[in-house]
Amino acid sequence: MTSLASRICLVAGASRGVGRGVARALGEAGATVIVTARSTETGRRTDGRPEVIEDTAREVDAAGGRGHHYICDHTKEREVDTLVSWALRRFGRIDVLVNAVWGGNEGFDGERHADGSRFGTAFWRRGAASLGHGLESGLYAQYLTSRAVAPAMVAAKRGLIVTVSFDTAPGYLGDVVYDVAKAAMNRLALAMAHDLRPHGVTSLALSPGLVRTERVRDAGLAEAATETPRYAGRAVAALAADAQVARFSGQTVHAADLARLYRFTDDDGSQPERFTTAYGETTP
Numbered sequence: 001m002t003s004l005a006s007r008i009c010l011v012a013g014a015s016r017g018v019g020r021g022v023a024r025a026l027g028e029a030g031a032t033v034i035v036t037a038r039s040t041e042t043g044r045r046t047d048g049r050p051e052v053i054e055d056t057a058r059e060v061d062a063a064g065g066r067g068h069h070y071i072c073d074h075t076k077e078r079e080v081d082t083l084v085s086w087a088l089r090r091f092g093r094i095d096v097l098v099n100a101v102w103g104g105n106e107g108f109d110g111e112r113h114a115d116g117s118r119f120g121t122a123f124w125r126r127g128a129a130s131l132g133h134g135l136e137s138g139l140y141a142q143y144l145t146s147r148a149v150a151p152a153m154v155a156a157k158r159g160l161i162v163t164v165s166f167d168t169a170p171g172y173l174g175d176v177v178y179d180v181a182k183a184a185m186n187r188l189a190l191a192m193a194h195d196l197r198p199h200g201v202t203s204l205a206l207s208p209g210l211v212r213t214e215r216v217r218d219a220g221l222a223e224a225a226t227e228t229p230r231y232a233g234r235a236v237a238a239l240a241a242d243a244q245v246a247r248f249s250g251q252t253v254h255a256a257d258l259a260r261l262y263r264f265t266d267d268d269g270s271q272p273e274r275f276t277t278a279y280g281e282t283t284p
Contacts, residue, residue, distance in 0.1 A: 002029070002241035003029060003030045003241075004026060004029040004030050004031035004237060004240055004241060005029075005030035005031070007026075007031045007032065007095045007096060007240060008031070008032050008034070008087075008091045008092075008093055008094055008095050008096075009026050009031045009032065009033045009034065009094075009095060009096040009097075009098065009240070010033075010034045010036070010084075010087060010094050010096070010097050010098070010145075010149065011023045011026070011033060011034070011035050011036070011098045011100060012036050012037075012072070012074050012097070012098065012099050012100060012101045012141070012142075012145050013036070013037055013074065013099070013100040013101035013102060013141075013164075014035035014036060014037055014053060014056045014100060015035075015037035015038070015039040015046070015051050015052055015053045015055075015056060016037075016039070016049065016051035016056075016213065016214050016215070017100070017102075017211070017213040017214065017215065017229060018100050018164050018208055018211055018213065018229050018232050018233075019035075019037070019056075019098070019100030019101075019164070019229075020035075020051070020056045020059070020229060021211070021228065021229020021230040021231070021232055021233040022098050022100060022164070022229070022232060022233040022236045023035045023056050023057075023059070023060050023067070023233070024056075024059050024060060024063050024229075024230055024233055025063075025230050025233025025234045025236065025237045026060070026065060026096075026233065026236065026237055026240070027059065027060035027061070027062075027063035027064055027065030027066075027067060028063045028064055028065070028234075028237065029064075029065070029237045029240075029241070030064055030065055031065050031066075031096075031237075031240075032065065032066040032068070032091065033057075033060045033065050033066070033067050033068070034068045034069075034070060034087055034091075034094075035053055035056045035057050035060065035067060035068070035069050035070070036053065036069070036070045036071070036072040036074070036083060037052075037053040037056075037071070037072070038071065038072070038073050039051060039052050039053060040052050040053055040054065040069075040071050041054050041055075043071070046103070046106060047106055049214070051214055053069045053070075053071060054069050056069065057069040068090075070083055070086065070087075074101045074141035074142075074144060074145055075136050075137060075140060075141045075144070076144075077144055080144045080145050080148050081148050083148075084145075084148040084149055084152075088152055093152060093156055094149050094152055094153065094159070095158070095159060095160070095240070096159070096160045096161075096162070096236075096240045097145065097146065097149045097153075097159070097160070097161045097162070098162045098164065098236055099141075099142040099145055099146065099161070099162065099163045099164060100164040101137065101138065101141040101142055101145070102137060102138045102164070102181075103133065103134075103136075103137030103138070103141075104133065104134040104137055104138055104177065104178065104181055105215055106133075106137070108215070108219070111219075113130065115127045115129070115130055117130070119174065119175050119178070120174050120175045121175075122176075123176040123177075126176070126177070130177050131176075131177050131180065131181075134177045134178070134180070134181040135180075135181055135184065138181045138182075138184075138185055139181060139184045139185055139188060142163055142185060142188060143188060146161055146163075146188075146192055146203075149161070150192075150196065150201070153196070153199070153201045154196070154199040154201060157199060157200040157201075158200050158201065159196075159200075159201040159202070160201070160202050160203075160204075160239065160240055160245055161189075161192060161196070161201065161202070161203040161204075162204060162205075162206050162236055162239065163185050163186070163188060163189040163203070163204070163205045163206065164205075164206050164208070164232070165182050165185035165186050165189070165205045165206065165207060165252065166178075166182040166207050166208070167182075167186070167205075167207035167252045167254065168182050168183040168186060169252065170276055170277075173277055174277060185205060186205045186252045189203050189204055189205035189250065189252065190203075190205075190250040190251075190252075193249045193250035194250065196249075197246070197249050197250075200246075202245050202246045202248065202249045203249065203250065204239075204245075204248045204249060204250065204251050204252070204253055205251070205252040205253070206232060206235060206236065206239075206252075206253060206254075206255060207252055207253065207254045207255065208227065208229075208231065208232040208235075208255045208275075209225075209226040209227045209231075209255065209256065209272055209273075209274065209275030210224060210225045210226050210227075210275050211225060211226075211227055211228070211229055211231075211232065212225035212227065212228050212229070213225075213229060226272045226273075226275045227255070227266050227272045227275075228266055228267050230266065230267055231255055231259070231266040231267075231272065232255045234259070234264040234265075234266075235253075235255040235258040235259065235262075235264070237264075238258055238261075238262035238264055239253075239258065242262075254274050256271070256272055256273055256274040256275075257274065259271045259272075
């Protein structure tokens with residue numbers, strides 16, 4: 001893989017899951033990686049989980065990169081603006097932004113969400129707050145972070161913004177909140193691409209498969225998972241190293257397709273195929 005030793009990357013939502021996998025893969029490529037999240041060893045932890053942002057920064061270092069952690073709630077505009085100002089003062093620029101923020105699964109135990117509903121429960125039987133939370137913890141957080149980073153990228157006339165989502169083009173994802181939130185994220189990536197393209201900045205959405213995250217493992221769904229978080233991470237690293245990445249502007253691209261294009265593999269040396277979901281199939 002091409003070295004990213006000169007790149008400054010910001011991975012939002014990196015305490016666990018795909019965000020942590022992306023941060024580690026960027027570290028493998030030698031990048032300087034700013035990792036952000038709410039969960040910290042000195043304070044708050046989402047759902048009381050053990051994963052914290054400081055561990056992600058240490059994993060970036062161990063992988064060969066330079067990790068820097070920053071505690072941030074990406075649904076808070078002031079916190080996001082303060083984070084980006086700090087990063088620009090310290091590092092001078094941000095070359096790659098990865099929006100991996102997603103809190104829609106908070107409280108999900110593998111069977112039920114925090115409101116007691118199951119994945120795929122009919123929308124009229126779910127609380128209205130679940131949609132608001134899904135959009136705030138995903139779409140809105142990603143919008144705030146992209147909005148804060150974009151001016152620096154536009155001024156530099158280069159940059160890459162990756163929105164971690166899930167492709168909704170093949171059809172319904174089986175749960176109204178999950179489906180609407182992911183569709184909105186994909187549309188955000190496309191809309192941002194329209195505004196950023198004339199300034200040399202690329203925006204795209206990345207669709208992993210069913211990833212073997214910590215939550216998926218703890219929910220007893222690890223055997224159904226198709227790939228590790230680092231598979232999506234290596235997709236991001238490959239995109240960041242591609243001088244022609246603008247060809248993907250506005251698109252929703254699959255980690256599996258990029259593995260074949262850029263010739264990278266998952267941790268076990270395999271190249272998992274695209275993960276597709278049929279109506280009603282669980283996709284946590």
